[in-house]
Amino acid sequence: MNSEPAITATDVTVERDGFRALFNVNFHIGAGNLVGVVGPNGAGKSTLFDAIVGALPLARGTVELHGIDGRPGGLAYVPQRDNINLRFPATVHDVVMMGRYCHVGMFRGVSRRDKEIVRSCLERVGLWERRKALIEENSGGQRQRVFIARALAQEASIVLLDEAFSGVDVGAQEGIIQVLQSLRDEGKVVMLATHDLTNLAERFDQIICINRHICAYGPPAEAFTPEVLEELYGSHGMVLAHTHAGGETHIETHMAHD
Amino acid sequence: MIDYLIGPFQYSFMLRALFVSALVGFLLPVVGAYIITRGRAFMTDALAHSLVAPVAVASLLGFTSYVTAVPGGIAIAMLMGFLSRQTGISDDTSIGVVFAGMFALGLIILSISVDVNPGRAINIEDLLLGQVLGVTQTDVLISLVLTVVVAAGIFLFHRHLVYTTFDPVGARVAGIKTSLVEYLLLALLAVVIVIGLSAAGIVLVMAMLVIPSATAYLLARRFTGVILLGAFLGVVSAVAGLYLSFYANWPSGPAMALVASLIFGVATVHKRAFPVKADE
Ligand SMILES: Nc1ncnc2c1ncn2[C@@H]1O[C@H](COP(=O)(O)OP(=O)(O)O)[C@@H](O)[C@H]1O
Numbered sequence: 149m150n151s152e153p154a155i156t157a158t159d160v161t162v163e164r165d166g167f168r169a170l171f172n173v174n175f176h177i178g179a180g181n182l183v184g185v186v187g188p189n190g191a192g193k194s195t196l197f198d199a200i201v202g203a204l205p206l207a208r209g210t211v212e213l214h215g216i217d218g219r220p221g222g223l224a225y226v227p228q229r230d231n232i233n234l235r236f237p238a239t240v241h242d243v244v245m246m247g248r249y250c251h252v253g254m255f256r257g258v259s260r261r262d263k264e265i266v267r268s269c270l271e272r273v274g275l276w277e278r279r280k281a282l283i284e285e286n287s288g289g290q291r292q293r294v295f296i297a298r299a300l301a302q303e304a305s306i307v308l309l310d311e312a313f314s315g316v317d318v319g320a321q322e323g324i325i326q327v328l329q330s331l332r333d334e335g336k337v338v339m340l341a342t343h344d345l346t347n348l349a350e351r352f353d354q355i356i357c358i359n360r361h362i363c364a365y366g367p368p369a370e371a372f373t374p375e376v377l378e379e380l381y382g383s384h385g386m387v388l389a390h391t392h393a394g395g396e397t398h399i400e401t402h403m404a405h406d
Numbered sequence: 407m408i409d410y411l412i413g414p415f416q417y418s419f420m421l422r423a424l425f426v427s428a429l430v431g432f433l434l435p436v437v438g439a440y441i442i443t444r445g446r447a448f449m450t451d452a453l454a455h456s457l458v459a460p461v462a463v464a465s466l467l468g469f470t471s472y473v474t475a476v477p478g479g480i481a482i483a484m485l486m487g488f489l490s491r492q493t494g495i496s497d498d499t500s501i502g503v504v505f506a507g508m509f510a511l512g513l514i515i516l517s518i519s520v521d522v523n524p525g526r527a528i529n530i531e532d533l534l535l536g537q538v539l540g541v542t543q544t545d546v547l548i549s550l551v552l553t554v555v556v557a558a559g560i561f562l563f564h565r566h567l568v569y570t571t572f573d574p575v576g577a578r579v580a581g582i583k584t585s586l587v588e589y590l591l592l593a594l595l596a597v598v599i600v601i602g603l604s605a606a607g608i609v610l611v612m613a614m615l616v617i618p619s620a621t622a623y624l625l626a627r628r629f630t631g632v633i634l635l636g637a638f639l640g641v642v643s644a645v646a647g648l649y650l651s652f653y654a655n656w657p658s659g660p661a662m663a664l665v666a667s668l669i670f671g672v673a674t675v676h677k678r679a680f681p682v683k684a685d686e
């Protein structure tokens with residue numbers, strides 16, 4: 149029953165208002181992978197995630213989620229910022245406790261064990277000290293780590309983070325990546341969507357370049373060819389890709405502001 | 407002074423009124439806390455006004471209004487919830503259309519019922535503005551039963567409501583039945599509005615749902631604080647409104663809403679002067 153987590157997408161097409169937002173999407177992500185989903189705004193990254201979690205119907209194809217059957221909370225989703233209702237006054241601790249709700253029945257209150265789990269998850273992302281802060285009082289990077297802690301508290305083995313780098317400076321992006329790498333090392337499947345992949349590309353195991361279809365899928369050094377970057381960001385985007393002597397590929401993309 | 411406060415309660419109608427006021431003052435802001443954090447004040451008002459239709463039907467047929475108001479209110483709430491999710495028209499437009507249609511229909515049925523049942527039909531002014539001094543023994547009993555139902559619903563679904571309000575997509579993916587939770591909240595909202603009608607009236611029942619919780623939202627830091635402080639302020643407003651209603655002979659809805667608004671005004675000024683949220 150506790151098989152390994154994995155995601156398999158086969159020939160996925162998704163329509164939004166009759167418009168084919170995604171087509172011919174195929175990939176398989178096995179356990180213990182940290183995958184970056186990269187593409188410009190409107191490329192269909194959120195659409196892909198919605199299709200994976202079943203929030204949008206597929207016009208064609210299938211998405212299979214392995215290793216989360218018969219277990220509540222196996223799949224966790226950190227939506228992009230606009231989908232979170234920041235009007236709701238919740239503390240960091242409250243948000244991470246939400247991760248326990250799918251394990252807590254209607255008639256039972258949160259137990260001591262739930263509280264211990266929340267504590268250990270908050271400690272793991274380095275935010276136990278900030279547990280009493282309201283979620284809106286946190287920086288973008290801290291907020292992402294709060295939601296990662298929530299996914300941990302939920303005991304998810306597949307974690308999707310949409311636009312996790314928006315409004316997060318590079319230093320804090322680094323902090324997020326480190327936490328996500330530790331999830332990956334435990335064998336979880338982690339997917340992070342971003343329109344703005346700075347110089348952290350090589351920290352992912354796999355990169356899915358997406359612009360309504362998959363332009364490239366593979367390890368960062370292979371996925372980012374000049375042709376792919378051109379397809380993602382077009383000739384309007386100024387693209388700098390240079391290989392350093394150390395063999396690490398640093399890729400910076402700058403969106404053109406027209 | 408003491409006489410002024412206690413004196414009125416030698417009358418049994420005042421005891422009933424006090425009981426219903428306190429109940430409404432407490433219950434409406436509790437549900438209101440979930441409503442304002444979702445930005446649903448307009449829907450609340452629309453739902454309240456739409457209730458004229460089922461209440462008018464009861465008046466026409468000579469029933470007590472709860473018989474039609476509870477199922478009718480729940481049905482209208484479901485319809486509004488459905489429209490705001492499913493249609494291409496914006497939320498407030500589709501809700502506004504239901505609001506206007508039901509309100510108009512209700513007023514027309516009411517005026518017919520006045521002709522059909524002269525003397526026995528519901529008084530339009532009392533229905534619109536609230537007449538807490540006129541609540542009957544039956545009203546008290548039914549309100550009490552409905553309150554228990556709402557309290558149980560909130561108690562059981564509080565966590566799901568919280569998660570769904572804060573992060574609907576995340577909650578759904580985590581396995582929470584968010585659509586069910588949304589419709590449940592709408593059903594609870596319909597029931598508390600029905601409970602609130604006798605005290606606050608159609609026109610201002612929204613005020614008792616929204617204003618005390620909005621005040622609490624300004625002052626409290628966490629959601630549980632919004633619920634508890636809102637309930638406290640709601641009871642204060644409702645009971646103060648009851649006294650105003652008794653001594654000044656004002657309709658109870660406006661009296662209660664006025665007190666609630668004054669408290670909100672004071673809280674806003676206070677908050678501007680001391681802009682830091684107090685720690686709980
Ligand atoms: N709620 C929606 N209804 C209809 N079309 C949408 C909706 N959200 C996004 N789209 C469209 O789907 C396409 C992909 O959007 P999205 O998945 O949000 O892209 P990304 O997350 O990569 O920025 C865009 O063309 C966008 O206009």
Ligand SMILES: [Mg+2]
Pocket residue numbers: 193194195228310311
């Ligand atoms: Mg997006």
